Amino acid sequence: ETGVTQSPTHLIKTRGQQVTLRCSSQSGHNTVSWYQQALGQGPQFIFQYYREEENGRGNFPPRFSGLQFPNYSSELNVNALELDDSALYLCASSQWGNTQYFGPGTRLTVL
């Protein structure tokens, strides 16, 4: 059984640029959740996708957007990057309503 994978591992961007982060969910999972985690903080919920539809969103601006594909993999897109967007971005997959399992994360640095 393949676990959750994310790409890239690390990324450096400059203010104003756009970034796309990718997540492959664990086999058999139909739900993907994205989180932003600043250093020393708990994860902050960005949004969740279930069967290709967004079905929950945290307190993040519209420049954070996402997609889920028919194979349940997912993308997180962030436009007009700001310095405060520097963080670890975590993707977690699950069967709807069950335990979430995390990928290794993408460390984004915005300069």
Next chain:
Amino acid sequence: GQNIDQPTEMTATEGAIVQINCTYQTSGFNGLFWYQQHAGEAPTFLSYNVLDGLEEKGRFSSFLSRSKGYSYLLLKELQMKDSASYLCAVRDSNYQLIWGAGTKLIIKP
């Protein structure tokens, strides 16, 4: 608002027992999770409670009291590799996870 509180940092000795507390106030409750996170790594699932009482899994146990909005994670026979952050998360009425800031556990020899 929704709030989850955990101590910021705790220190314990190798071989000892430590209890990490978590209190919560959320809009709805559909279960409480504990995750372990080593520095620079992703959280890994430890335990899940949805009914009151104690769940035991090897050296780790987790307790829940829904009426008190309270949980704890108990770690026995501490090992150096248990040095990590421990995150408490509550699944709310929308089935979204609300997270605490984590408790950094330092194990000393």
